[in-house]
Amino acid sequence: MSTLLHRRNTVRNVNELVASAPTTSSQLTNDHRASLSARFRAVNTSTHRRLDAWMVEQAGKPYDPFHWTPQIARRVLGTNALRRINARNDLSISQAVRDELADHLLRSTAGYTQSGSLSYWLSGLSHASLGLVCAEAVTWSTTTYEVLQGLEHPWQLAQSDAYYDVSASRTSLRGRRDIVIKNDDQRVVLRLRAGSPGKSSGPGLRCDLTIDALASPTGTAASRFIGVWPDAGVCLSVDGTMADLRAGARDLVRTAVVQQRGQMLKAA
């Protein structure tokens, strides 16, 4: 049975979702990991495969090669700016974003950047384009900050997204996560996304839940995984049950199969 819940994105609803998270959560064992690896191994790939919730939501549709845009950069810059604010209360959001941008540009000037990195891309932008990137990051940061301000339980910004390399199957999984809330012994994870949720957003959320559990050394799933869409004023949540974890893993494998079929058709 699906544990998918749909709520309006209000301070009260988000706090209720956090407070009512299940007290128990499932744990992935080595057997589960081995089984997932075997399933991915069965889907041949000529190159290294990277999968995430977005690809699952897009049903494995081929995507354009990655390139930085202000909309992509805003999440990295905005979240790092919030970390700065956490460390120093006197910083305003726009000042924190500017400091973050300055750090990236400094890294680039010092020669510590690689082609394709965010710092490298930023260093090639005009003054006005940097301003636009800054404006996007400030907007993202402020939106996230408003969500954080409403939380009644202790929270922390996620150190990084969840990454899991599936052994012996040339597959990497990447799960998004923005805020981690510690509610007693339970862990609730919040993920923010722009736009509005579609019909496949629930499966996407389950994939992020699964990848988050796989990336955990103990394999413990978050008791609840909440997706927040501030633009649409909506939040969805799934619980860390074994059924949801299995569904998430199944969707990831299916996406790999669809991608493989697409590649074979292209080659033919």
Place this chain on the structure above:
Amino acid sequence: MAMTILAPNSPLSVVEALRGDKTKRPVSDFSSASGLRAQLEDGIYSIMGKASPVSPLVVRSSSLRQSHPTSDIQQASLSLFRGILVTQVLRLLSIGIEVSDPFSEALSAWRCEKSGTEIIRLFNQLDKDQVARLEADVNAHSSTLKRSLGTVNAAWSPRSCVRSSQRFAGGHVLLFDVIDLMVGSTVSELASVALFDVTTSPLNAGAERTMRYHALLQTLKTSVVPLRTSIFSSATSELWTSDVDYELLSRSVDEVLAVLSDMWKYV
């Protein structure tokens, strides 16, 4: 002969007008949103019934403006580019960036944001005369905007190009909106959110409807009624601002339903 003299400094900046008197702010209204949502759902049902259109009906703030049929397509596209570029200038100004060459800087920012898209390709097809005219236009409008806007304090949580989307009637009706600039917080006890839209056209009845639509979408999205909504014309330097109450929002619901009713006739 009539003559207009512009004072070097506006007595009251747009930002000051937006923020208003801090001591006179009402308590945040968290309860009106559900009523408005129900009003919209009921109204949509009375228009569409149980019908399921093949593609959803989409309402944007532009749907509520008065439609002026234009025979000059080139002029229409120039107005579109002018609006886009002046909005880019506003985004830069809102975070305290010094804009010395509005056209070039706005264009650079816009190209960075929309590189490789159809609208950039359309822009690239403009001839030299059109670009020169656009540059003069954007510089003039930006100068008016810069003079009137004032300084946006970072503590007011400014965010630009804030998007909203709401689904109704099981996803058969979509309401979309983009607010050019928003200040204030939705989690404070007192209402503090002010919405700001900039247009390069003179203000008219359509601008009033747009103001109300921004307030409605913001209320539906956050379930918190904003403090005020405003629109500024960089053509005339006029600012219209209005405090948001239930009556204003309810009026916007009626306007959205009227637009939907018109759309439904052609489905």
